[in-house]
Amino acid sequence: MTSNLGLSVLAPDGIPEIRPGDDLAALVVAALAPVDGDVVLVTSKVVSKAEGRLRPGTDRAAAVESELAAPGARVVARRGPTTIVRTRLGLTMAAAGVDASNVEPGSVLLLPADPDGTARLLRREIAARTGANVAVVVTDTAGRAWRTGQTDIAIGAAGLVVLDDHSGRSDRYGNELVVTAPALADELAGAAELAQGKLAGRPFALVRGRADLVLAATEDGPGAAALVRGEGEDLFGYGAREAVVRALAGHPADRPPFGAPASAEEVAAAVAVVLGTAPEPVDGGLAVRPDPRLAPLAFAHGWSVDHGLVASRQEGAEKAVIRPVTP
Incomplete structure (x- = not known):
C-alpha cells in the first residue's frame, strides 16, 4: 500500500x-x-x-556575558569576536542567542x-x-x-x-x-x-x-x-582550542563536557600515541612512566592521576598510575 x-x-x-x-x-x-x-x-x-x-544598549558582548552568568551556561568556543555559548537551556548558539538584527536600533534581544x-x-x-x-x-x-x-x-x-x-x-x-x-x-x-x-x-x-x-x-x-543533548553527551562539548586549555587547567568543574570516563583500552591507546609507550594494567588503572603530559591527557578522558607511584613489574622503575574518575 x-x-x-x-x-x-x-x-x-x-x-x-x-x-x-x-x-x-x-x-x-x-x-x-x-x-x-x-x-x-x-x-x-x-x-x-x-x-x-528587549534590552537597551548596543553592547552585544556585554549582553552575552550577562547570559553566561546564568546557572548552567558556559563558553564552548571563542574565535575572535565570535563566542559560541551553551545557554542555560542547553542550546549551543553563537552569542548565546543574543540578537541585534530586526530590532530597534540601540537595543539587543535575548532568547x-x-x-x-x-x-x-x-x-x-x-x-x-x-x-x-x-x-x-x-x-x-x-x-x-x-x-x-x-x-x-x-x-x-x-x-x-x-x-x-x-x-x-x-x-x-x-x-x-x-x-x-x-x-x-x-x-x-x-x-x-x-x-x-x-x-x-x-x-x-x-x-x-x-x-x-x-x-x-x-x-x-x-x-x-x-x-538537546545532556551535558557530557555531546562529542563536541568544547571547541578544539578550548578543550586543550580546559584539560591543561584540569579544573574539576570542567569535567562534565568531556563526558563519561573512557574505557581502559581507549585511554591506553591515547597514552601510547602521546607518550610513545604502552601503559601496564594495574589494580583498576594504568601505569606508565611519569610525564607532565599525563595529567591533562587523563583529564580529557575522564581519568585522573593517582599521585602514589608504583614499581613496574616489568622494569622495576617507579611509574605513575591513572584511574577512571568515579562520580
Whole structure:
C-alpha cells in the first residue's frame, strides 16, 4: 500500500511590529486561521519581544556575558569576536542567542526565558479561541558544526512529535537501524523559514499536511528540550582550542563536557600515541612512566592521576598510575 503525503507552508505578510505585552495568540489566530492538525510556528524573536526580553544598549558582548552568568551556561568556543555559548537551556548558539538584527536600533534581544512553556501557553490559547488542536513550535536560527550557513531549529514545542526514533526498525533491505532519529521539529522549523525569510517580516508560519505529528489535545509532549543533548553527551562539548586549555587547567568543574570516563583500552591507546609507550594494567588503572603530559591527557578522558607511584613489574622503575574518575 502506498500513501501520498503533501505538505503546504503558509507565512503571511502584514504582521505588525510586536511590542511587550502583545497578545501573540490573537495575532496568530488572525493571521493563520489554524485548524485541527496544523503546526503553528512562531519565531523566537517575536516571542522575546512580546515577553519583554528587549534590552537597551548596543553592547552585544556585554549582553552575552550577562547570559553566561546564568546557572548552567558556559563558553564552548571563542574565535575572535565570535563566542559560541551553551545557554542555560542547553542550546549551543553563537552569542548565546543574543540578537541585534530586526530590532530597534540601540537595543539587543535575548532568547525567550522558557520557549517550551511559551509553546504550551500558545497552544492552549489557540485551542481556547478556535477549538483547533494544533502543535506549536518556537523557532530560532542557528549555525551548525561542519557546515557553512544557518538554518532554523525548534527551541520550543508543544503538542508535537519532536523526534522520530527509528532504532530497532529495518530499512527496505532488512538492515536494522540503530541511530537514525529525524529531528522532526527542526525539519518543520526549516520548512517554515523557507516561506518566512529573514527580512520579509513574516514571523508566523503554518505547516499543513502533517497532522500525524500533532499529539492529542491533552498531551503536550516533551517539548524541544528533548532535542538537546545532556551535558557530557555531546562529542563536541568544547571547541578544539578550548578543550586543550580546559584539560591543561584540569579544573574539576570542567569535567562534565568531556563526558563519561573512557574505557581502559581507549585511554591506553591515547597514552601510547602521546607518550610513545604502552601503559601496564594495574589494580583498576594504568601505569606508565611519569610525564607532565599525563595529567591533562587523563583529564580529557575522564581519568585522573593517582599521585602514589608504583614499581613496574616489568622494569622495576617507579611509574605513575591513572584511574577512571568515579562520580
